[in-house]
Structure formats: structure tokens, C-alpha cells
Amino acid sequence: MNRVFCFLSALLIATSVYAQPIPKIKILLLGTFHFGETGDKGSVSFNDLFSAKRQQELQQLTNQLARLKPDKIFIENEPSQQAHWDSLYGQYRTGNLDTTSTAMRNEIFQIALRTARKAGLPRVFCVDHHQPLPYDKIAAFDQRVSKDSVALRKMATYKLLSLAYPYPGKTKKLASSTLSDYLRYVNSAEYDAGNRADYFIYAPTSGYDNDYTGVEFITSWYDRNAKIFTNILRQAEPTDKFHIVLFGSSHMLPLRHYFQMHPYFEVIELMDVLK
Template sequence: MKIKIKKTILLLLLAISSFAQTKNEKIKIILMGTFHYGATSDKNSTSFKDLFSEKRQKELEYMTSKLNAFGVKKIFVETDFREQKKSDSLYNAYKNGVLKDSVWLRREEIQVAFRLGKINNLPIIAADNRQDLDYNPLNEYEQKHKDDKPNPDSFFEVPYPFTEKLKKLSETPLPEYYIQLNSPYARQANQYDYLHYAMAYGEKDDFTGEQFTLSFYDRNLKIYNNILRNIDVKKDKVILVLFGASHTNIMRQFFENHPYFEIVELETVFN
């Protein structure tokens, strides 16, 4: 009888231990905020004229080999989720070596995500929810108040805090540039327009600026939702999110506050 009781207790303890490990196991997420290699509707863009040079292609090979060595199992990219079939078609063409169009080949989804995915035939998920920011209300508010005298005591008149010059892409190896682009300093600078300047548009019950920033949060919450919908908790222990840096900066807030995710810094991956 004692042996059976001990055996039952042991099995129970093992079950509890296994449940605890499963419950506390976190999915590692690499938020790789990027600039857009090709044409983009974004107001800010980065020139990348030497993308196809031997030097840059070797740097891309280095980055994808490091991401692969870290164990990435699934990749999420800034392609509208409604275009998954089109993305799959391009991915298959790339893997078969028949994707030759230089306009498509210039996209960061292909140069980074497809290049990485091809190594182990990883799934690449289109997770974006395309919706353009509407600047018209800001422009209208600005025009309406163009003759207003600035208030030097207003919080919105504080000096611009990001005066440190960052290294230019043309002068920096790609892995180092990405680490810089995803640094705390660059992340804060990237979000300043949304969290400070936009908020200056409006007064009293007019929240024009807040609505502008809210629309950007709305898009990124939908992206975040698309990512959660496509995670396999049993298989996807390490995932890569390759989106424009302004998106990953906001999504970082969501993943940091979710107990089942652990953010892995690019510096850890590339060094």
C-alpha cells in the first residue's frame, strides 16, 4: 500500500512539475525593426543604393545565419494578411530560384525573411493590416490655428531631446546599423512624433492629435493580434517579427507586458 501511495505522489509531483514548466515556458521573440529597402509610402526613408553589392549581400548572409543559429521557427512580415497567397507564391519562386524581378528582390521581406526562411523551409506569415495614416485632420487643425501665438510655457514647446547623431547606413555595416536602429535611444526618437508632437494638435474637447496616434496604435494592435493568431505554442519557441521600426517599437509594449513572451535583443543575436 505504501509503495502505491509513494508511486502516486511521485507521478503527481511529476505532473505538477511538467505543468509548471509548460505554463512558465516563454516564447522568444526577436523584434527586428527595419527600414524599407525599396519604395515606400512612409514619410521617412533610408537610401540603400548598394543593397546588391557583394559587401551588403555578405552582411545579409551573416545576419540570416545568426538568426537561423538562434533557432527561429516562424517569421512574421509586413505584408498585408489578405495577401498571404501572393506572399507564398513569391516565397516559392524565391526558393526555386526563379524570382528575378529586381523591384521585388529589393524588398526587405525577401532579402531577410525569404533568405532566412529558405534555409530550413520556415513558414513566413503575412501579418500586417494595411491602413494609411490620415494626416488631413492634423493639416486642417494646423491651418485653422496658423495665426495662434505659441505659448512658451506649454509642455509641447520643450526642446527636442534627440540631438545625438546616429551612424549613417552608408558608413555602417548592416548588422551594426540594425542594432542601432533598434536601440532604446532610436526607439524613443522614433515614437516622439506620435507621443509628443501629435498630442499638441487639439485643445479642450478636441483630441485631433490623440486620434491620429490612436489610429497608429489600432493598426499595430491588429498586427499583434494577427501574430498571436498564428503562433503554434508547441512548435514556435523562437519567432522573428520583421516590420518597420515604428511598428516594432509599439508592438514591443504589447509583448513586454505579456507573460508568455521574452524579447531577445538583436545585439544578442548578431554578436
């Protein structure tokens, strides 16, 4: 009888523990443009980054982000670069860093490190996974089929893939916007629609019959971001309450999907933060 009682008691305790809801970590997916240090297509001309006006805007932005009291900030650099950013951040915290140098012309320093220092964080976390998209394979496919009349006739039968591009061009310019306004735009549904074009409009046109060159492009992008997502999960802790993920805006489409599917995260919209 005692054994049965002990077993039932242990079962009830275990059940009550597992029945307790686990608080979700709020996660702000802060899509950004690259401030100029990188040469990829996400770069935007930001010649006045170090002007008094832009630095005041960055001061206001990072104040707002720091007030969210993030437990961790995740950045678009690979884990192999963690020591580099730890060193820079250490110099920055002690006032031993030239904050106007060319090396500081990037969103990691201007947003992530500044916010981290104001929030009292010991570091920012490098969670990127570098994985170039197979643009070369799409280019090779296009070149090959341009000389293949049979392939061109076959592809012409895919009527939906021939429809016109449905989204407008960029409607807001950084030069005529405050930084916060431009970041709101970069994180808007309108802007995100344009980001989707490469993956859901252009890529599927590369291929016919059993050739799925464009699909390889799409899956490569989702594969890279799944690895970024996993790198974030590896650094997250159940006691965390708030995370900020600072990546190029085109990453937000797959990352948003991954975090929305995860039971322990709640995605926070930038529009609700930068009011």
C-alpha cells in the same frame, strides 16, 4: 465515497496540469528600415543593395538569424498578400526567381525569405494591418488654428508642449556602416527615442480644450499595431519556441509593449543576437 474520491482525483489532475508552467516563446522584434521598394518615410537610400559587399553582409545576417532556428517569421504585409509571398517563396526555394529584380528590393525578400529558406521554414507569415495615420486631420487642425488668435493664445498656455525637441538627429548613416551595425543602431534606445517623437512630442500639440486631434493620431497608431499583434497571436502555436517579427522600426515601440505584457512571450534584443 468512490464518487468523492474520483472527484478529488480529477481535481488534482486538473490542478497539476494547469500548474505546469507554459514555456514562453522567445520573440525577436527586428526593427528595420525599408530597403527602397516602398515610398513611406521609413525608406532609406540603399543604392548598393545588390553590390557584392551588401549581399555578403545580408548572407552573414541571415545566417545568424537562421541559426536561431525560428519556428515562424512574421512580415509587414497584409494577410491578403499571403498567396503572393507563398508564390514568390516557392519560386525562390526552387531557384526560379530573379533575386536581383526590382521586386526583390525590399527587406521582406532580402531578410525574411532568405532566413526562412536557410531555416527550412515552409513560409513566412503576412500579419500587417494597413491603417493610414490621420496626418490629414493634424494638417487641417494646424491650418485652422493658424488663423485663430484665440486658439493660439490658448495653446500657448501649454508650456510643456512648447519645449524644444530633446533628441539628437540620426547619428549613424547606412552608407558608412555595415548592415548589421546599422540594424543595431535602428534597434537602439537612441534611435527609438526619435521614433517616439511623432507620437509623444508632436501629436499632443494638435489640440486644445476638448479638441484631441493629436490623441486620435496616437490611438490610431496603437490601434494598428494592436491588430498586427493580434494577427501574430492568431498564427502562434504553444509548441513554438522562437519567432522573428520583421517590421519597420517605428512599429517596435507599441509591439514591444504588447509582447512584454503577454505572459507567453519573452522579448529578445537584437543586440544579444548580432554580436
